[in-house]
Amino acid sequence: MIPITSPYDLNIPMTCSPHTTPLVMVRRALALGYQTIALNTEVSQNQFLTRKQAKDKAKNGDFLADFPAPPTLSLTSEDYPLLASRGLTPTILTRLTISITNNDFMIHYNKSSIAKQYDLLAINVSSSPCLSSLLKSSFRWDILSFTPSSVIGGVRWTRKLYYECVEKNVYFELQYSPLIRDSLDRRRVISHAHTYHSVGKSRNIIFTSEARSPLELRSPADVANLAWIMGLTENQGKEAVGVKGWGVHKAAIGRRMGPFQVRVEKIGDENFDKVPSTPGESEEEGDRDEDCEPSTPGESEEEGDRDEDCEPSTPGES
């Protein structure tokens, strides 16, 4: 069971202002009252080399061979006196945000082992066809982000599209630092937030900072009060800083674990010692069929793969 460690701030960028460092940002966030923080590494699909670009090595550009490694941050109890006085420790997560234009980024993502080390995965989508094709694929991610400059001419939200994302346990991020930085970005983010309200009733919304300097960070109570501007109710605003962040964390852990399979075995002398000794667990012989493994979708079944003795038992049949 993953404990709730609210309040959450799931977007503190690693590329912060030159006058500060991520450690200072984290210290400031913890001093304001946050307990769980995610350090965000941002990459773009355009930064990854295609085969053609790899051949043409004369091309200069900001290209990456592989995803950057997840950042590590070591904190002592002096860095979080507020939490330490309550006997708590902060939770520092790592987040990867990929800005995509089409599904080709999956080629680089799937073959990278480093990308899968991140705790949270966020996607920044630029258009509706891109999002629709991503939803049709089997790709799973946790947070859907946006940049204020891409609000106009970006994703054309519909209720169907919104709820398709909700069903896949995707959470929608609303960043509050652009509201503080620039008045034009403020209008764009607020209009986007109201779009989420009109198409999706502001379900699965989380508030994050995306703060580039410690001055742009605000306390959880202040962030929850921004719900009024963003078209959320008071309760939704509080949840956006608290419980929904917990939901993102749980969904991310579930995504990384993958689908579960269950193996059913008949208890015999050879495996009797493997039976757990927890009281209340009763297992009658014959109820379970040995070697009966449910097939996963997509698994090809050749002759001999199926067990002839494996018949689903009807209830009551011993």
Added chain:
Amino acid sequence: MVRFKKRYFVVEFERAQHVNQSKEHFDLEPLNSKDIDIANAVKDKVQELHGDFGRASISVGFKVIYANTTTRLVIIRTRHGPHRLVASALPFVTKIRAEGVVGQLLYTGATIKHCQLFMVRRQTRQLEMAKKWLANKKMDQEKLKENIMDIRQIDPC
């Protein structure tokens, strides 16, 4: 007659310079502003975000006082209803009389009594932190306690 409900916000304004500094130090310097300057800053921000409607809505029953100048603790009183407009504007107040500040909402109360209880508890914690940080410096402990624990009351009417 139904009562006029109010909301009291307990806000601490930190200097932007102090927030930007990576070194830890305890700031006991008051801001270079008065109650009226903070009130004008908040009202201007409400007008910027919510327009003339917002500014007019909060004007009745709106009052700001410095509860403690040493720790820059401020109480803002508004009517219940328009208090949401003020609460949503507080994170955007970044300048008070040309001095860069960052506001932090500490407590929202419906009565002065509970705000007072909260402020006394907070100031006691602040006093302990101040004593710890300023242990090496020669400072009059009694004067420090008097400065930090002096909490001004806001008029309930």
